[in-house]
Amino acid sequence: MNDALDDFYAELRAHHLEALWRINTKIMPFEPRPRAKAWLWRYEDLARLAELAGKLVPIDRGGDRRVLAAINPGLVEAYGDSVYGATATLWGAVQYLGPHESAPGHRHSPSALRFIVEGSGAWTTVDGVRLPMAPGDLVLTPAYAWHDHQNNSDEPMAWFDGLDLPLACYLDAQFFEFYPTGELQEEGCGGSPPPTGAQPGVRSSLLKYPWRDTEAALEAGRANPDPHDDVLHRYTDPDTGGPVLPTLDANIQLLQAGVRTQPHRHVHSVVYQVFRGRGETIIDGVRFAWERGDMFALPPWAAHEHHAVDGDALLFSITDGPVLRALGLERVLGLDAPQEITGEFA
Ligand SMILES: [Fe+2]
Numbered sequence: 069m070n071d072a073l074d075d076f077y078a079e080l081r082a083h084h085l086e087a088l089w090r091i092n093t094k095i096m097p098f099e100p101r102p103r104a105k106a107w108l109w110r111y112e113d114l115a116r117l118a119e120l121a122g123k124l125v126p127i128d129r130g131g132d133r134r135v136l137a138a139i140n141p142g143l144v145e146a147y148g149d150s151v152y153g154a155t156a157t158l159w160g161a162v163q164y165l166g167p168h169e170s171a172p173g174h175r176h177s178p179s180a181l182r183f184i185v186e187g188s189g190a191w192t193t194v195d196g197v198r199l200p201m202a203p204g205d206l207v208l209t210p211a212y213a214w215h216d217h218q219n220n221s222d223e224p225m226a227w228f229d230g231l232d233l234p235l236a237c238y239l240d241a242q243f244f245e246f247y248p249t250g251e252l253q254e255e256g257c258g259g260s261p262p263p264t265g266a267q268p269g270v271r272s273s274l275l276k277y278p279w280r281d282t283e284a285a286l287e288a289g290r291a292n293p294d295p296h297d298d299v300l301h302r303y304t305d306p307d308t309g310g311p312v313l314p315t316l317d318a319n320i321q322l323l324q325a326g327v328r329t330q331p332h333r334h335v336h337s338v339v340y341q342v343f344r345g346r347g348e349t350i351i352d353g354v355r356f357a358w359e360r361g362d363m364f365a366l367p368p369w370a371a372h373e374h375h376a377v378d379g380d381a382l383l384f385s386i387t388d389g390p391v392l393r394a395l396g397l398e399r400v401l402g403l404d405a406p407q408e409i410t411g412e413f414a
């Protein structure tokens with residue numbers, strides 16, 4: 069009988085079939101078992117390595133970017149080198165431009181945004197619109213928008229890049245084009261229609277969210293904190309109130325001195341970039357101590373709570389919330405008690 073069963077399973081495999089009862093607990097666990105791990109990338113490493121990249125690797129014409137991407141070790145364990153991301157769906161990276169350097173124009177189907185942690189004197193041009201970048205600014209480069217970056221200052225410039233690229237990779241939905249001249253766009257040149265048949269999603273009429281507006285919104289939000297996120301400001305498309313990009317939510321949260329948020333879980337994953345201050349996030353019992361410029365990843369359904377250390381702190385973040393909500397896969401669950409700390413991320 070066992071031989072007959074073994075033969076049966078072998079025949080299934082030979083026909084490229086599998087019996088559900090052999091894989092059901094793997095593909096249908098009682099709750100999410102993310103392959104991505106909670107992880108943190110230190111700014112001192114990011115900044116040092118980005119600067120070293122600036123010395124070692126010139127930006128050639130042809131659409132290159134000097135980008136150091138966060139690669140989640142849990143995803144590498146699960147998928148090898150076929151998926152690169154900070155979480156299964158989200159790309160988080162540091163992009164670096166040396167003094168008087170530029171990264172030429174290109175466009176692509178994945179959606180992207182930039183958040184500036186430090187430096188000034190650089191701009192991103194989106195469909196011919198020049199957008200100067202200063203600390204705290206958020207700049208969008210929606211799907212199929214031509215974009216290039218230029219640093220006209222004597223200082224290097226680095227910023228956070230957030231994309232839905234890993235998601236586009238799973239979906240085999242990436243399209244990419246170089247700007248026709250292979251150079252920077254002329255200011256005022258305008259956009260181009262998307263490639264034939266392409267159907268990019270809703271595009272926010274606002275491409276830059278300057279820090280002064282964000283700061284004012286956060287200050288006003290002190291009066292109305294959230295128990296799980298303290299003062300959370302969600303960037304929105306001003307016309308629809310929806311997410312800034314079809315696949316990505318962008319948020320910034322002010323963790324007020326002395327406030328400890330209550331833990332919760334959600335299915336959307338998050339990549340955080342510490343904009344200001346120092347603090348700690350407890351993720352599934354492990355304490356992640358962070359400071360300015362650090363980047364950290366929160367996998368789906370991980371319990372998490374935050375608090376600032378030494379005054380207020382500000383966390384910028386991106387999430388795949390719009391995707392989960394559109395697919396009906398989101399779930400958000402508040403937890404009653406603070407987590408017991410069982411370890412330290414080192
Ligand atoms: Fe790009």
Ligand SMILES: [Fe+2]
Pocket residue numbers: 296332334372
């Ligand atoms: Fe959360």
